[in-house]
Amino acid sequence: MTKSPPRNNLRALITGITGQDGSYLAELLLSKGYEVWGMVRRSSSFNTHRIDHIYQDPHEADVRLRLCYGDLNDASSINHILRTVEPNEIYNLGAQSHVKVSFEIPEYTTEVTGIGVIRLLEAMREEGIRAKFYQASSSEQFGKVCESPQSESTPFDPQSPYAVAKVMAFHATRNYRQSYDMFAVNGIMFNHESPRRGETFVTRKISRAAARIASGLQACLFLGNLAATRDWGFAGDYVKAMWLMLQQDKPQDYVIATGESHSVREFCELCFAEADLPLTWEGEGLNETGLGPDGRVLVRVDPRYFRPAEVDHLVGDASKARRELGWEPTVSFAELAKMMVAADMQLARGEL
Structure with a gap:
């Protein structure tokens, strides 16, 4: 060197x-x-x-x-x-x-x-x-x-x-x-x-899945604890x-x-709406599913993604x-979801 x-x-x-x-x-x-x-x-x-x-x-x-x-x-x-x-x-x-x-x-x-x-x-x-x-x-x-x-x-x-x-x-x-x-x-x-977040982290997993599902490249997203809230x-x-x-x-x-604190479910809803796939939810807990506009199951809770010890709320x-x-955040929660989905939609187009 x-x-x-x-x-x-x-x-x-x-x-x-x-x-x-x-x-x-x-x-x-x-x-x-x-x-x-x-x-x-x-x-x-x-x-x-x-x-x-x-x-x-x-x-x-x-x-x-x-x-x-x-x-x-x-x-x-x-x-x-x-x-x-x-x-x-x-x-x-x-x-x-x-x-x-x-x-x-x-x-x-x-x-x-x-x-x-x-x-x-x-x-x-x-x-x-x-x-x-x-x-x-x-x-x-x-x-x-x-x-x-x-x-x-x-x-x-x-x-x-x-x-x-x-x-x-x-x-x-x-x-x-x-x-x-x-x-x-x-x-x-x-x-x-x-948009540079690793694809195994929950926010990027969600934005990537929303873009790929909207592009016909993926059928469903599997998530763990939708109720966990974080300061993003x-x-x-x-x-x-x-x-x-x-x-x-x-x-x-x-x-x-x-x-500000928001749930995993909220981030999911913002990203899917940004991809023109607004979600409605059925069931609760381990049976919870998110349905798209045509009734397809787009999000499903999978117990494999639950942690042995959960952290429920951080802000x-x-x-x-x-x-x-003199520090201040400049990007809102909604703007963050929009930014990430836009980048992942561009990536999805490259996969077509």
Whole structure:
């Protein structure tokens, strides 16, 4: 890995750069003149489609986006990357981030999502890297909530291996901040979506299915708990908050959320209506089905998609971020559904 002097002395390292948040954050940092390095895992197939539009020819003279191989499971690769890159800012977005999957691979989830953060922080300490550090925390940490809305002072009660690992990472970040005077912050992000969301996550699963069913490419959508409510925002808005946290004089933790809570059923209804397939519902619980205008079953509840422990209701209080960071969400719940269905309709047309 060859390093050149960064423009304006701004150099950022992003783990998880090929994911939804990583791609939006890379765009934002490049627009602000940063040199951006992204840590990616070695794979037999490329998974860079979310950043291909901003990736440059590595042989060009002024390359400001570079990728390097590493893994949150491998301390030696992390140490090597930090020595080579010498970043000013580190954004840890890498994780095994699927809640349902975490029940099936809890040990791996803990290794990457929890212990991986300690490997990063310890590498910074050992290498003397005085970068500002951002840890992607999650609203899932609140679990079975004891108060609503949830703020920075709400106690955690994690209900999945993913959430348990995120709580570990949250406290590790605070511990290193307090013990070693590191600029290390947690952004407690409530659900944030976009057309770049992975297709196994519920919002993208819904928008993709609505587009494919409307195009005749799919017959039915299978979902789990339709009654679960979440605070959903736009990922492009949320990465701005990440950056703002690292521009402050003092490191602090922040909740990032819209302050509105909507059910999975509501998101489903918005997406299908956007695809000109308004739903009516029959049955309840495990027998619930969503019928399209012609009476076809378009949505069916499948118990296989229920989690062993459910989180029923999450809604965030981002008043601290609004007050201290000047951050505001710009995309509404309805606009988010419209945006995602429009993108997936275009993808569906390419499948015809």
